[in-house]
Amino acid sequence: MAHHRSSTTKASPELVMPRLKKAIAPVPNGSRRRITNLSSLICFGLVITCIPNLISAQDEPPKRIPAPFMTYLGADWLERPGRISEERPDEMLAAMELKDGDVVADIGAGSGFHTRRMAKLVAPTGQVFAVDIQPEMLEILRARVEDEGLTGILPVLGEFDDPKLPDGRIDWILLVDVYHEFANPDAMLAKMRLALKKSGKVALVEYRVEDGTGDHIKADHRMSVHQVLSEWKPAGFDLIELHEFLPSQHMFIFQKANEDGSIEVSAQSVIPNHSLFEAISEGHVEVNASGQGTETVNLRIRRMRSEPMVITLPVGTYFEATGSGSDMIARRDGVIILQEDGPQTWTLLGRSVNRSRPAPEAQDRFEIHPADEQIPLRNVMWLFQGMNLHPMIGPVIEQLALWIVSENAGYDDLVEHASGVPIPVEQAVALAAAYTDSAGIDITQKQIWADRDKFVPALTDETLKKVFEARDPH
Template sequence: MPRINKALSVSVTESAPHRQMVSLSSLLCFVLVITCIPKLTSAQEEPPQRIPAEFMSYLGADWLERPSRISEERPDEMLAAMGLKNGDIVADIGAGSGFHTRRMARLVAPTGQVFAVDIQPEMLEILEGRVEDEGLTGIVPVLGEFDDPKLPDNQIDWILLVDVYHEFANPDLMLAKMRQALKDSGKVALVEYRVEDGTGDHIKADHRMSVHQVLSEWTPAGFELIELHEFLPSQHLFIFQKAVSDRTTGVSAQSAIPSYSLFEAISEGHVEVTASGQGAEAVNLTIQRMRSDPMVITLPVGTYFKALGSSSDMIARRDGVITLEEDGPQPWALLARTVNRNRPVPVAEDGFDIHQADEQPSLRNVMWQFQGMSLHPMIGSVIEELALWIVSENAGYDDLVAHASRVPIPVEQAIALAAAYTDSAGIDITQKQIWADRDKFVPALTDEALKKVFEARNLS
């Protein structure tokens, strides 16, 4: 049964629990689920709270064992980065069918132990069957709870979470319990599909996380980032340890990698940065660290790039991240969108001033919404640009028709989607020209759910 990703999403059919596949014919069918995403207000200054994704049912367990997963996720390389050894006590939270549990059991054998934690007893039954078939020992199935992995205190050397943290219904409580279960020398390996560069876009949006999102939740919870690996095809690999305040004096630990938002790093003199054009869908930053130690720099979606010349302004459409480990200028490409409809697309010779996202709150809210949604690439870029132009230039129907005709769906449908997304981002479309022009496209809509968005605004 198709699962709808977010409000105003293209109807999808799934060949896997988290993967999205959209056919050309299905682009003509739209399903709106407004309640799936919080409606923003134009005055909102902080990103909306992340909504946990639905966890995968045990009925999808076969997908966890798909042969292509080896090449897609490179599990053996990921586990090698953890450096597991004989005797380690490890926990696989969200173990599922035991895809990683079984591999770890071999790495910590013969005296190590793996706690395989899952909240579905049916999934643990599947795991136990596979463990028995492979003749493995040292694996302890654990039926966890939504807010408690049920691990012993101060005994765990490593906790592994692969594509599961984003599903935690109570992440704060789970992080506290994990910290409690770790030895003072213990570490956590967290794997999540990327948001930043598009390599994770074959996975639904609510099953992806950016470095910016992860650090904003894990650092306040008492964890330090000590490694950030990007060698996997589509996923981040984070290595965390307990923060200094949680460790017993004398316990050796790796040095934490300092992490900063870009504007924090600039204001504190840690980096110097310039920005230039790179076409209609990206901005190129050149960034240089001004201190010798490595650092992770993040940039939030909605960061605004004000053109120094006549080209269009740009806005970041995804969170960004770069790890600075070398001296000298480093290139940093960020996914972005043009803001000005009738100005030239920026090229390498065009420069920008960089402004914080909250300086353009309405445009920032639109980008927040789109980052949290899954739109098919055949329509996504155009719908985003239409929405931006509705906000930045008060563009009406006639202004948008030519650009909307670039997607393989009816023009009226594309413009209605852009207007509806704009409204869900907290922008009052009844005050925009597109609302005055609604009779030019709403009567032509064939999707009743999409029509209801405009009917509801008529009544409000």
């Protein structure tokens, strides 16, 4: 894991099984390969790792795996002309309100794309610590700083678990598209707390999971608000701002939470943030859920307190239909900022759970259940949230896998829906079954396993065949 900008890591839509990573390996050039046409999609080689249980079928939600990092060989991508329009760095930095004399740290500085901009904002008396763990990346940064004639920039060679910043001196820490790569996030968060002044703040920018706007970036290089808060709050940070003005990224502003619960005079008010079920149980919100087809669920949610608040919802949250329509399940984490006095509409990405029941309509209502009440379904949805399947194929494979779990669907049950993808039906069903097994569900106990002779012999990819051979005790 290197501290650098991972926005270079474009999503590479693949027909692959996720690998169980024993070590986090660098990505030399950001893996920006795309599948650009139908013929290349169909001919794209399948790479299947025969590991039956990538996700444990335990009660605890699966843990986030740090993303692989890009090496200095991809540094030019960090300076691409289109990055300014894609990420709006000047607007992002303006939200930090940096001023002359500020001492700031750019962790994951890379080629210095943000470092150089911040140096101008804190000049002439401020300083920027430019932290990266790759010496080669710091050399690239130094060359660019010299070319632009900038001063006040101090390159720092950090370590995987230590940014090597001075204690108590930093006004602002900036992390843009890098936190998700930290191999040891707990240690890094602790070191950042030590480096900040009492009034110091952190600006964290990560590509979105929730609404699809960040889907051009690899799945393990995106983070949801739910994921971030679940890691930063226990580490002693309070959320004071959440900005959503960037095209594809969340921007969080954190300050240190005092251990005794007191608040610094100079500190901003903390934004209350809760999971949906916590907010409901504590009376902070009222919410109703209704249908909107087979791919989304609508919530009408009203805050019961006067101040704004952030509400999150985890992937796998279950929506039980009260009428004849299909149940639904959240296929992505969700987030909403409640800042209006009246009800707000919260649209969540979802999937239909019941193959034989009609699509939910606007008049259909749901009862909302926590994700841990449906652990196998939750694990399937969590698996797909973290993957990069081609958009022409991924939604169908995800739906097939969900029906294998929710309705014990067999091959004949899935054929019609599987016929809608530009790959052989047998391959689509095999992929859905293999992913289901990877989510911790034993497919040898499912009807799809009993039906394997209907599709496995037709597979032309030998590696995919081996997934089923490895699961066959005979």
